[in-house]
Amino acid sequence: MKYFSKVRNIMTLVNTNKPQNIARISGLLYLLLIPLGIFGILYVPNILVVPGDTVATIAKINDNNMLFRLSIVNALIAQLVNIFLVLTLYKLLKPVNRNYAVLMVIFSLLAVPIAMLNELNYCAILILTKTELLAGNGSEQYIVLIQLFLDLHESGVIIAQIFWGLWLLPMGRLIIDSGFLPKTIGLMMVIAGLGYIVDVFNWLVFPELKFGFSEFTFIGEIVLPLWLLIKGVNLQHWRRSNPT
Numbered sequence: 184m185k186y187f188s189k190v191r192n193i194m195t196l197v198n199t200n201k202p203q204n205i206a207r208i209s210g211l212l213y214l215l216l217i218p219l220g221i222f223g224i225l226y227v228p229n230i231l232v233v234p235g236d237t238v239a240t241i242a243k244i245n246d247n248n249m250l251f252r253l254s255i256v257n258a259l260i261a262q263l264v265n266i267f268l269v270l271t272l273y274k275l276l277k278p279v280n281r282n283y284a285v286l287m288v289i290f291s292l293l294a295v296p297i298a299m300l301n302e303l304n305y306c307a308i309l310i311l312t313k314t315e316l317l318a319g320n321g322s323e324q325y326i327v328l329i330q331l332f333l334d335l336h337e338s339g340v341i342i343a344q345i346f347w348g349l350w351l352l353p354m355g356r357l358i359i360d361s362g363f364l365p366k367t368i369g370l371m372m373v374i375a376g377l378g379y380i381v382d383v384f385n386w387l388v389f390p391e392l393k394f395g396f397s398e399f400t401f402i403g404e405i406v407l408p409l410w411l412l413i414k415g416v417n418l419q420h421w422r423r424s425n426p427t
Contacts, residue, residue, distance in 0.1 A: 202363070202422075203415040205275045210411030212268040217405065219261040224340070227254040237330045245312055252309070255302045262295045269350070276357040278421070283353040290353070294346035301339030304332040341386050348379030348397075351404075358407075363420035368410060371403025 231247060233239040244251050269291035277284040308329055351372045358369030378400030385392050 202275060202418060205271055206411040206415040209268060209271040209275055210408040210413075212264055212271065213404070213408030214412065215264055216261060216268070217408075219257055219264065223254050223257045223261065227251070227257075232333065237326050237333075240333065241312065241326065241329055244308065248309075248312075251305065255305050258302050259299060262298050265291060265295055272354065275416070276354070276361065279357045279361045283357050287350050287353040287357065290346050290350035294343045294350070297339065297346070298343040301336055301343065304336035304339060307332045341383055344379050344397075345383050348376040348383070351376030351379070355403075361416075361420070362423070363417040364410070368403060368407050371406060374400045375403045 227250060231240065231243045231251060233243065269288050273284050273288050276287070311325060311328055311332070355369045355371075355373035355376065358364045358372060359366045361369070375397070378397040381396045385394070385396075
């Protein structure tokens with residue numbers, strides 16, 4: 184009963200019209216995505232994937248099976264956090280322009296099923312490695328299949344990245360127009376979104392180009408949650424845009 188009481192208290196906090204509560208919850212959720220993203224997108228692949236050597240990659244996955252499984256759990260948790268994040272941001276930014284706020288929610292939520300279903304590729308690798316270990320051999324077909332699922336997972340991340348970029352564009356516009364958050368942060372979010380989208384374009388059209396623009400344009404995604412968590416919003420301007 185105590186657990187449900189705590190959950191109810193949290194939901195009550197989110198559902199209030201107190202913008203500072205909403206802002207700080209949004210900031211906390213956004214900051215939570217940073218370690219989740221670093222672990223799943225940077226740390227795990229760097230530890231387990233050996234570029235150009237599928238056999239060595241398979242060996243690392245077998246030796247670090249729990250880490251591989253945790254990367255799947257991590258990805259699913261990140262998407263659940265994304266759902267709650269966009270809903271709190273919608274509540275915060277809706278008074279500025281409801282149409283842009285709805286567009287932000289749509290783009291963000293479209294990425295969720297793509298990213299979640301993409302983890303089936305890693306699940307397939309787990310099944311294949313377990314089956315092959317029991318069989319006691321490493322056929323060429325098995326190696327090809329493992330590489331196929333690794334490539335499909337990478338492609339799935341890129342496809343989801345389209346929407347990870349798109350949702351930042353209406354969000355940035357909302358922040359710029361809001362008056363209760365700095366316009367500079369809104370511009371930074373637009374730049375971050377464009378960085379993701381350009382990276383997808385480069386991956387599709389210039390696959391040999393290994394330069395990632397988003398590695399240099401993401402700074403707004405750190406500044407915004409810190410601002411929301413520490414400073415919150417300008418209450419006078421927020422109430423002016425949300426008189427109800």
